[in-house]
Amino acid sequence: MISEDVDIKKFDVAAIRKQFPVLERKVKGKNLVYFDNAATAQKPQVVIDALVNYYQQYNANIHRGIHSLAEEATAAFEATRDTVKEFINARYREEIIFTRGVTEGINLVASTWGRQNIKEGDEIIISGMEHHSNIVPWQMLCLEKKAKLKVIPVDDNGELMMDEFSTLITPKTKIVSIVHASNSLGTINPVKEIIDIAHQHNIVVLVDGAQSSVHLNIDVQDMDCDFFVISSHKVYGPTGVGVLYGKKELLEEMPPYMGGGEMIKEVTFDKTTYNELPYKFEAGTPNIADTVAFKAALDFVNEVGKDNIRAHEEMLTKYAMDKLSKLDGVRLIGTAKYKTSVVSFIVDGWSAYDIGLLLDGFGIAVRTGHHCCQPLMNRFGIPGTIRASFAMYNTKEEVDELVSSLEKILKRKR
Numbered sequence: 001m002i003s004e005d006v007d008i009k010k011f012d013v014a015a016i017r018k019q020f021p022v023l024e025r026k027v028k029g030k031n032l033v034y035f036d037n038a039a040t041a042q043k044p045q046v047v048i049d050a051l052v053n054y055y056q057q058y059n060a061n062i063h064r065g066i067h068s069l070a071e072e073a074t075a076a077f078e079a080t081r082d083t084v085k086e087f088i089n090a091r092y093r094e095e096i097i098f099t100r101g102v103t104e105g106i107n108l109v110a111s112t113w114g115r116q117n118i119k120e121g122d123e124i125i126i127s128g129m130e131h132h133s134n135i136v137p138w139q140m141l142c143l144e145k146k147a148k149l150k151v152i153p154v155d156d157n158g159e160l161m162m163d164e165f166s167t168l169i170t171p172k173t174k175i176v177s178i179v180h181a182s183n184s185l186g187t188i189n190p191v192k193e194i195i196d197i198a199h200q201h202n203i204v205v206l207v208d209g210a211q212s213s214v215h216l217n218i219d220v221q222d223m224d225c226d227f228f229v230i231s232s233h234k235v236y237g238p239t240g241v242g243v244l245y246g247k248k249e250l251l252e253e254m255p256p257y258m259g260g261g262e263m264i265k266e267v268t269f270d271k272t273t274y275n276e277l278p279y280k281f282e283a284g285t286p287n288i289a290d291t292v293a294f295k296a297a298l299d300f301v302n303e304v305g306k307d308n309i310r311a312h313e314e315m316l317t318k319y320a321m322d323k324l325s326k327l328d329g330v331r332l333i334g335t336a337k338y339k340t341s342v343v344s345f346i347v348d349g350w351s352a353y354d355i356g357l358l359l360d361g362f363g364i365a366v367r368t369g370h371h372c373c374q375p376l377m378n379r380f381g382i383p384g385t386i387r388a389s390f391a392m393y394n395t396k397e398e399v400d401e402l403v404s405s406l407e408k409i410l411k412r413k414r
Contacts, residue, residue: 011304011305011308011311011312013312013393016304016393017395019044019300019393020042020044020045020393021045021048022034022042022043023393027363027365028360028361028362029363030362030364031363032363032365033362033363033364033365033401033402034365034391034393035364035365035366035388035390035394035402036365036366036367036387036389037341037389037390037391037394038183038211038234038342038367038371038387038389039389040233040234041214041234041235041236041391042236042391042393043236043237043238043297044236044296044297046296046297046299046300047236047237047238047293047297048293049296050292050293051292051293054073054076054288054289054292054293055289057072058072058073059073059289060072060073061073061285061288062077062286063262064262073288073292076292076295077286077288077291077292079292079295080291080292080294080295081093083295083298083299084096084230084243084294084298087213087302088213088218088219088220088228088230088243088245089218089219089221089222090220090221090245091221093278094248094251094276094277094278095245095246095247095248095251095277095278096244097244097245097246097251097277097278097281097282098241098242098243098278098282098286098287098291099242099243099244100240100241100242100287101231101232101239101240101241101242102208102209102210102229102230102231103133103242104242104244105227105229105242105243105244106133106134106137106206106229107137108244108257108281109177109206109246110137111137111141112254112255112256112257113175113204113227113250113254114137114138114141114145114175115141115145115255116253116254117174117175117204118141118145118147118174118175119145119147120146120147121146121147121148121172122145122147122148122173122174123147123148123149123150123168123172123173123174124141124147124148124149124150124173124175124176125149125150125151125168125169125173125175125176125177125178126138126149126150126151126152126176126177126178127151127152127154127160127178127179127189128151128152128153128154128160128375128376129154129158129160129182129184129185129187129189129373129376130177130179130208130373130375130376131179131183131208131371131373132372132373133208133210134177134178134208135375148172150173151375152164152168153379154376154379157335157336157337158182158185158187158333158334158335158336159187159336159337160187160190162190162193162194165197166197169197169201169203171201173198173201173203174203174204175203175205175206176194176198176203176204176206177205177206177208178191178194178207178208179208179210180207180208180209180211180216181211181215181339181340182211182334182342182376183211183342183372183373184334184342184344184370184373184377185333185336185342185344185376186336186339186340186341186342186343186344187334187336187338187339188212188216188336188338188339188340191205191207192222192223192224195224195225196224199224204226204227204250205225205226206225206226206227207223207227207228207229208229209228209229209230210229210231210234211234211342212340213231213234213235214234214301214391215306215310215313215340215341216306216310216340217307220245225245226247226250227244227246227247227250228244228245229242229243229244229245230242230243230245232290232291232294232297235294235297235298236297236300236391237290237293237294237296237297237298238287238289238293238297239290240290241287241290241291241294244281248277251277251280251281252277256274256280256281256283257283258283258284259272259283260283260284261283261284262275262279262282262283262284262285263275263279263280263281263282263283304392308392309392313340313341313390313391313392313394314341315396316341316390316394316395316396316399317339317340317341317342317343317390319396319399320343320388320390320402321335321343323403324343324345324402324403324406327403327407327410328410329347329349329350329410330345330346330406331345331346331347332345333345333346333380333382333385341391342387342388342389343387343388343389344371344385345385345386345388346382346385346386347406347410351383352368352385352386353368353369353384355386355406355409356368356386358405358409359402359405359406359409362401362405362408364401364402364405366386366387366388366402367386367387367389368385368386368387369383369384369385370384371384371385371387388402
């Protein structure tokens with residue numbers, strides 16, 4: 001729960017900021033301006049407290065112990081599963097598989113469903129704005145199975161060319177794996193339309209929700225995706241925890257991802273039978289503490305309200321794009337109609353790295369480079385961008401700091 005002495009019902013940004021201890025620190029003698037939220041969001045005190053409380057009060061392994069600490073740890077761990085189920089509106093709690101993050105979730109599907117269902121000559125479709133985590137696992141699978149990877153192209157605004165999507169589909173297409181919201185451009189893709197088209201051809205769809213799950217209301221039943229992946233640290237939770245949602249009937253048909261403890265029902269030297277869902281895919285001791293704390297993060301987001309957060313972030317994004325577009329030599333990369341709170345840009349005559357380094361001197365944290373999207377950067381003919389990404393605790397005043405700092409940097413060269 002959020003501290004009782006703070007009222008955030010009217011989305012009081014100052015009150016929200018008090019919940020995040022790191023925002024009180026200074027960097028290079030300046031107040032921290034944290035605009036690297038698309039890489040990882042900062043953690044509210046309730047998440048930090050939940051993590052510490054686990055280690056101080058009921059640190060124990062889960063599921064197999066009968067003593068009190070083990071039972072408390074198990075209950076807290078499974079409570080997170082129930083919270084995730086509600087957060088994305090899954091039908092069954094068994095459809096929630098804990099992973100280390102989105103990368104592992106995609107690799108799990110590629111390694112299990114993929115190896116079971118992809119054959120020589122089959123086709124996999126992704127998009128031109130995918131993170132490497134949603135490219136490389138499918139490339140590896142295609143190499144192993146002698147399958148073909150196809151790519152939905154991206155236009156100059158950073159939007160998918162949907163007319164091209166339908167032309168890529170053939171009877172050999174088996175899966176579409178698509179990012180919901182681009183980490184480098186902020187573009188929100190029409191995943192429901194993509195899923196509807198794919199399902200008309202009996203094609204399975206995986207949606208990468210790494211960026212969307214923190215900004216958008218997620219309803220996997222309404223979306224009708226077959227798989228959906230989340231990373232905790234993007235949603236104000238700890239690192240090292242993720243979620244793979246999969247439709248129950250698909251998960252039941254898939255072989256295990258890893259062998260070991262917890263994923264077994266019975267083991268002999270002759271044969272092993274596997275556990276029921278979701279434990280079939282959760283081999284070994286999981287990241288218990290961080291999974292428990294993930295619930296506190298989701299509760300925090302729910303209490304603030306996704307709609308409130310979204311409205312605030314949209315305001316900041318529009319404000320920042322307007323301000324930055326008026327700066328001499330600054331060019332925005334990614335101007336899609338529907339965006340999350342990501343603003344990518346380049347500065348004429350400057351490398352993204354140098355701009356990022358100089359902004360750090362003003363206490364401003366941005367991300368620079370290709371953002372694990374090298375093919376997308378190649379599409380725009382650039383090595384990378386400067387990316388400012390906003391969260392619930394950012395302010396217009398901080399955007400003003402970014403703009404004024406850039407103005408000072410640009411004057412240096414003149």
